[in-house]
Amino acid sequence: MPLALFALTIAAYAIGTTEFVIVGLLPTVANDLHITLPLAGLIVSVYALGVTFGAPILTALTGRIERKPLLLGLMGLFILGNSAAALSPSYEMLLVARVISAFAHGVFFSVGATIAAGLVAEDRRASAIAMMFMGLTVAIVTGVPLGTLIGQIFGWRATFFAVAALGVVAFIGIAALLPATLQKAPAAGLMEQVRVLGSGRLLLAFGMTALGYGGTFVTFTFLASILQDLTGFAESTVSLVLVLYGLAIAAGNLAGGRIADSNPAKALGWLFGLQALVLVIFTFTAPSAPAALVTLVALGFLSFANVPGLQLYVVQLAKRFRPNAVDVASALNIAAFNLGIAVGAWIGGLVVASPLGLGATPWVGALLVSGALVLTLVSSSLDRRQADLAQTV
Helix, strand or coil, X not given: CCHXXXXXXXXXXXXXXXXXXXXXXXXXXXXXXXXXXXXXXXXXXHXXXXXXXXXXXXXXXXXXXCHXXXXXXXXXXXXXHHHHHHCCCCHHHHHHHHHHHHHHXXXXXXXXXXXXXXXXXXXXXXXXXXXXXXXXXXXXXXXHHHHHHHHHHHXXXXXXXXXXXXXXXXXXXXHHHCXXXXXXXXCCCHHHHHHHHCCHHHHHHHXXXXXXXXXXXXXXXXXXXXXXXXXXXXXXXXXXXXXXXHHHHHHHHHHHHHHHCCCHHXXXXXXXXXHHHHHHHHHHHCCCHHHHHHXXXXXXXHHCCCHHHHHXXXXXXXXXXXXXXXXXXXXXXXXXXXXXXXXXXHHHHHHHHCCCCHHHHHHHHHHHHHHHHHHHHHHHHHHHHHHHHHHHC
């Protein structure tokens, strides 16, 4: 793998930490700001919505900017957003600061995924994307537990200061490791973006992304509370459990990249089916510490194994159906990931606030993932039909 990929991975690590560390801090933030747990969950949703709407719009607006200066500017915005979060005097200002960070997130991953794919041979593109997204998974293994621990000891504001410092490291990494000139796709106009949204095949793929990832976050958003309130772990132990969960995610992400290289749609079908099954099982194992840990390992492996396959599948479909707007399609898929996070966290908050409670979040998440499985089967069927037509012509 070229060194430029490691620069993207470093930045992804910083961004992944700020995105996911809030999951471990939700109980702490809720107590400090005197808000309910479902209201604290909206911090996750608002960030994800910032990525959802910021990614496609800002990616298109910045399409003519050279890639390296663009990535450096995005990391500067990231540092600003996290510093503002650390200094936020209120819940409302924290939400605004999170949206600022989210804008940087959305453009970085939409552009970064296409850069990563273009740095390697065609048969290694899913693995290259997985390498970049490995920054997210390593952030979950180390950044989220460490950030959670820092927040529990020194307060959640200290965590965001630490994340801003990570952004500085990422800025230096991009400046040092990325080539001065990077290949970029032609900038797409507004009408081309509309055409991307008008592609039924791409909309199917975006739906797969939103439902599959959204189902994960119905539970993941409130995982710290589940581990404390249902499983019975002490607050100090939650950080260690998050390390175990993160290690499983890292293994799943790497395996998912390799599995998806040859046939991403087929791989996604299996991954979604198994993920829905494990979420249902977690409904019953959550109250038992040993069983919950085993289930979480399986759930962590499956929940993020679909990421490289989903991103590769969208890029493949875009090259077939909207070849002049691959970057925009990639950005819209990043938006779909985060729309799923926003909806999943919101649905999870509704479930927690309802009579169903925390214990129902896994099976509700399984319903969303099952929807992603159905869409995957439909898309795979259309792929086979098109291949058969191509052979008969």
